[in-house]
Amino acid sequence: MSNFLSAYSIQTWLESCPQGYLMDTEYGHAPGEEEPDAFLDNDVLREDAIRTTTQLVLGERCALAASSGLINCAPDYASKHFLATQTLDEARHVEIFTQRLYDLGIKDDDLESTLQQYGNPNLVKFAEVLLEKVDKGDFVAGVVGQNIVLEGMAFSVFEMLQAISQTSNTKLAHILSGTIADERRHVGFGENRIGALITQYPNRKPEIEQMQKDMTYHMLATFADSFSDRAETLEESRRILGSGESDGGAAVWHGADLSVAEPEEMEKVLADTVLKEFKVRLGRIGLEYQSPPKPKAA
Amino acid sequence: MATVNDPLQKESTDEQAGQEKPHQRYVLEETGFNEVPKKYRKFYRRFGGEGDSLAPNEVQCPVCMVIVRSSRNLRQGDRVYCMPCFSRLVVVMVNDRLEAHPVY
Numbered sequence: 001m002s003n004f005l006s007a008y009s010i011q012t013w014l015e016s017c018p019q020g021y022l023m024d025t026e027y028g029h030a031p032g033e034e035e036p037d038a039f040l041d042n043d044v045l046r047e048d049a050i051r052t053t054t055q056l057v058l059g060e061r062c063a064l065a066a067s068s069g070l071i072n073c074a075p076d077y078a079s080k081h082f083l084a085t086q087t088l089d090e091a092r093h094v095e096i097f098t099q100r101l102y103d104l105g106i107k108d109d110d111l112e113s114t115l116q117q118y119g120n121p122n123l124v125k126f127a128e129v130l131l132e133k134v135d136k137g138d139f140v141a142g143v144v145g146q147n148i149v150l151e152g153m154a155f156s157v158f159e160m161l162q163a164i165s166q167t168s169n170t171k172l173a174h175i176l177s178g179t180i181a182d183e184r185r186h187v188g189f190g191e192n193r194i195g196a197l198i199t200q201y202p203n204r205k206p207e208i209e210q211m212q213k214d215m216t217y218h219m220l221a222t223f224a225d226s227f228s229d230r231a232e233t234l235e236e237s238r239r240i241l242g243s244g245e246s247d248g249g250a251a252v253w254h255g256a257d258l259s260v261a262e263p264e265e266m267e268k269v270l271a272d273t274v275l276k277e278f279k280v281r282l283g284r285i286g287l288e289y290q291s292p293p294k295p296k297a298a
Numbered sequence: 299m300a301t302v303n304d305p306l307q308k309e310s311t312d313e314q315a316g317q318e319k320p321h322q323r324y325v326l327e328e329t330g331f332n333e334v335p336k337k338y339r340k341f342y343r344r345f346g347g348e349g350d351s352l353a354p355n356e357v358q359c360p361v362c363m364v365i366v367r368s369s370r371n372l373r374q375g376d377r378v379y380c381m382p383c384f385s386r387l388v389v390v391m392v393n394d395r396l397e398a399h400p401v402y
Binding site (some may be wrong): 181191199240282 | 311
């Protein structure tokens, strides 16, 4: 056990992250990389990029609040150290996605009103379920909610966005590459730490599974909202960016060609991928995935 | 034994592996993987998606999906470590393929 926990060191994080894949980056991308003109000049694309990035900022603000809040209730110093590094990771994510909003033309004074305007109410509820556990100092439920449910969702969302951006927006693809690397550590901590702890607290399982069910409901509702009424935006996006025909595999993600997929197909592949991951990860640590009722788009 | 820093941390016995063939050695080169400290980077690579076939010295971490590489071929019962996500793994044979399962 001591070897397992000793891996969570600040030194390892320094050598892996700031001295590794983030070396020589600015806000997560190579210096000089900019948003493609199409995202700045076309109102439909720009608003769509702002809407998507808003959800990323709100999700990362939740992760920042949760990871920092869990430090004080962690039962050992190795976990506190890891959560301290995760807190900085999440703060960086908030910063780089907020910077993307600025790059898309949002003024500093308009940031909060923009987040309010475009933020998905279901994503806010998703965050509230998690932060309620964190506020109570519930380490086991908090880590499951944060590092398995929230980070598991983020892992798949980032991978999908990266597949879409690979050819149309290399700046965003590079930003996402760094966040995906961060997520590997976060989901790893969730599984390994809770996998070891949950056997000590089997009586907590029903309550934690209920939290997972509630968070999953709000996550699926967020996906349903995000992909509803998207056909025209997607069509305009593909017209401007010159896609709309299969790109030969560059944007194939979990079997779906995202360069030609309809919004319903994109929502389905994202939801199916995240839920499959939840079931597998929760099963490995001894928790049973709970299916929520099917949400409807707002 | 495997080389220093190798993710193969504990080799299985011939009995556990179900074979008596000696281990084959592999020379590892950098793969561009930069998510761990420098001296460990050649032991990992990113998964290339469907169609990416694994060599006998490789196994995929089920937690973070990175490919873990050893300087020796892997066998059932070997214990390996995935540094990108801090997972301790045991190599198992499933449907004639080597898989890694986390150990908590």
